[in-house]
Amino acid sequence: MTATPSAPDTAGPLLSTLEAPAALRELSERQLTGLADEIRAFLIEKVTAVGGHLGPNLGMVELTLALHRVFTSPHDTLLFDIGHQAYVHKLLTGRAAGFTTLRQAGGLSGYPSREESPHDVIENSHASTALSYADGLAKARQLHGEQDRAVVAVIGDGALSGGMAWEALNNLGGAPDRPVIVVLNDNERSYAPTIGALADHLHQQRAQSDDSIDWLVRQAPAARFGGCDAEADGPLPLARSLFELLGFAYIGPVDGHRLRPVEEALSLARELGRPVVVHTVTSKGKGYRPAEDEPQDRMHTCGVIDPHTAEPLKQSSTPSWTSVFSDQLCSLGQRHENVVALTAAMPGPTGLARFAERFPQRCFDVGIAEQHAVTSAAGLATGGLHPVVAVYATFLGRAFDQVLMDVALHRLPVTFVLDRAGATGPDGPSHHGMWDLALLGAVPGLHVAAPRDATRLRELLDAAVRYEDAPTALRFPKGGVGEDIPALERIGPVDVLHRSGISDVLLVAAGPMAAPAREAALRLEGQGIGVTVADPRWVLPVSTELVQLASRHRLVVTVEDNIRTAGLGTALARALDDDGCGTPLRALGLPGRFLPHASREDLLRRAGLDAKGISQAVLRARAHKPHQQPDPHTPAEVS
Ligand SMILES: Cc1ncc(C[n+]2csc(CCOP(=O)(O)OP(=O)(O)O)c2C)c(N)n1
Numbered sequence: 001m002t003a004t005p006s007a008p009d010t011a012g013p014l015l016s017t018l019e020a021p022a023a024l025r026e027l028s029e030r031q032l033t034g035l036a037d038e039i040r041a042f043l044i045e046k047v048t049a050v051g052g053h054l055g056p057n058l059g060m061v062e063l064t065l066a067l068h069r070v071f072t073s074p075h076d077t078l079l080f081d082i083g084h085q086a087y088v089h090k091l092l093t094g095r096a097a098g099f100t101t102l103r104q105a106g107g108l109s110g111y112p113s114r115e116e117s118p119h120d121v122i123e124n125s126h127a128s129t130a131l132s133y134a135d136g137l138a139k140a141r142q143l144h145g146e147q148d149r150a151v152v153a154v155i156g157d158g159a160l161s162g163g164m165a166w167e168a169l170n171n172l173g174g175a176p177d178r179p180v181i182v183v184l185n186d187n188e189r190s191y192a193p194t195i196g197a198l199a200d201h202l203h204q205q206r207a208q209s210d211d212s213i214d215w216l217v218r219q220a221p222a223a224r225f226g227g228c229d230a231e232a233d234g235p236l237p238l239a240r241s242l243f244e245l246l247g248f249a250y251i252g253p254v255d256g257h258r259l260r261p262v263e264e265a266l267s268l269a270r271e272l273g274r275p276v277v278v279h280t281v282t283s284k285g286k287g288y289r290p291a292e293d294e295p296q297d298r299m300h301t302c303g304v305i306d307p308h309t310a311e312p313l314k315q316s317s318t319p320s321w322t323s324v325f326s327d328q329l330c331s332l333g334q335r336h337e338n339v340v341a342l343t344a345a346m347p348g349p350t351g352l353a354r355f356a357e358r359f360p361q362r363c364f365d366v367g368i369a370e371q372h373a374v375t376s377a378a379g380l381a382t383g384g385l386h387p388v389v390a391v392y393a394t395f396l397g398r399a400f401d402q403v404l405m406d407v408a409l410h411r412l413p414v415t416f417v418l419d420r421a422g423a424t425g426p427d428g429p430s431h432h433g434m435w436d437l438a439l440l441g442a443v444p445g446l447h448v449a450a451p452r453d454a455t456r457l458r459e460l461l462d463a464a465v466r467y468e469d470a471p472t473a474l475r476f477p478k479g480g481v482g483e484d485i486p487a488l489e490r491i492g493p494v495d496v497l498h499r500s501g502i503s504d505v506l507l508v509a510a511g512p513m514a515a516p517a518r519e520a521a522l523r524l525e526g527q528g529i530g531v532t533v534a535d536p537r538w539v540l541p542v543s544t545e546l547v548q549l550a551s552r553h554r555l556v557v558t559v560e561d562n563i564r565t566a567g568l569g570t571a572l573a574r575a576l577d578d579d580g581c582g583t584p585l586r587a588l589g590l591p592g593r594f595l596p597h598a599s600r601e602d603l604l605r606r607a608g609l610d611a612k613g614i615s616q617a618v619l620r621a622r623a624h625k626p627h628q629q630p631d632p633h634t635p636a637e638v639s
């Protein structure tokens, strides 16, 4: 049944009267079906109005209802891996009213939030962590004698392709006395359809199940492939799933949209009192035809769209940074046969989809497995290719060791393209790409570029893939790319964007910070202060030309869309110091704290990284006043 988008303008009669999840147990099957319809209509109405993860949450309606009927949160703990699929959980735990401000400054988070509710645990939106949390929590419950409190981890088939999940499965399955319940939400997709042997295995499992409510519980780990166990009499039952071989009981596959079988499977899992995997099968975008029919990613995320037509109601007037990268990579792929590309299950969002269409043999989706992606790229480079690893900046953090020791140590020509670098916006603290310059600045021999506009993105990407004996990285933010900013002159790698008569202040702006820096220079000139604006282009390591330019000014102020505590500013300050140059330097950037969800513009303004904030910081620095980093949590006055 496909919900007609003519949704009510508020929560329906059941949803609006739901006080607590426990009340769900009082509802009849018919009422529950009605509630599921209400929830779907509510999600369509609210999420199309503000944007968010509509597809994943439409697939979680019945499963989440069943979870809250079988388990008693927060006495029992429900963990959501990534957490983008926890909107229904939020609805059932009293937060329907917050959906009008979903993912907006001061509004409801798009992920679980401990601040919002005692029902929420994992705030980190990075994949493949829930099973490890579950392992630790189950051990804590055991040590505290609280084994009556169930630990339930909901993980998607995409997140299950992450290495950390298998590290956790190894521990969970090896502890029969620690009954963690793993609920696998298998919808055959990350964004795109899942890949690899695990996806094939789950496909086989799904093929085994028939329409009836048919599942088998096998007492693993006794199950073996045709083997025999000394204590057992006769051949053991064949293990049907990978999970049974790892010590789990396996229940499923069960239709995740049919309440009764799901509840019975979860209740059975609870009664077993041992590690168990409940394999549920769902459909991303369920019940909303525009999502069900969306071929690329079943409306994994949607912007602000018309709920009836799914047409975007907000269109960016400029091309996105991602689309500029995508076009240039296709052009490079045409010119350089050795260029290949890797994605961690995000070909669409990282701009690799068209490269994959044009060069299908040269684009590799490795699943949500950034660590593997980086070291596989090291292998590709060792084999004579030039891999481009396209990831969101925030996700590269989990592959830092691989960047450092598998790529840089061997001086391999791998190029990392970091999309969503800097303050990203609605996805909140674990999605801001604000640590990459701090991390990559510590990698010997790795060169980091930050393009200020589309032309520099194209030229820097071309330069990066020409490196033959060193890794490179290119970072750019989410959203539309601004107007080209031409250079007055180029000194080595450094572009001078603005000059005043006197060399009073040097503003060094990384990447997209060039635009507000140039505007700040004009403001300061109006106050008789001479400002030079420079774009280093290759921001790390700092170039000798930049150090020399800085030493010719009375004050240097750096501006970067990264934490200010470790990045371009600290590197240039150190270089000036090593050079024995006494020019004072003030580093502007994002605060070394976790930033809330809000719009990118709002976050940059709050951090003093707009023209007004930059010019004020320069005036304070000239007056030798201490830096006042605005608090990112308090909305700045509208400038
Ligand atoms: C480490 C990491 N890499 C990439 C992402 C981006 N991402 C968010 S959701 C998603 C797909 C998740 O697929 P799955 O776990 O199957 O959940 P579903 O959306 O299908 O419910 C990805 C790749 C992420 N959150 N974390």
Ligand SMILES: CC(=O)[C@@H](O)[C@H](O)COP(=O)(O)O
Pocket: 082, 084, 125, 300, 301, 349, 420, 424, 427, 478
């Ligand atoms: C949950 C997750 O990691 C992604 O789905 C993310 O929300 C997408 O972000 P963009 O919307 O910036 O592509």
Ligand SMILES: [Mg+2]
Pocket: 156, 157, 158, 159, 185, 186, 187, 188, 189, 190
């Ligand atoms: Mg999935």
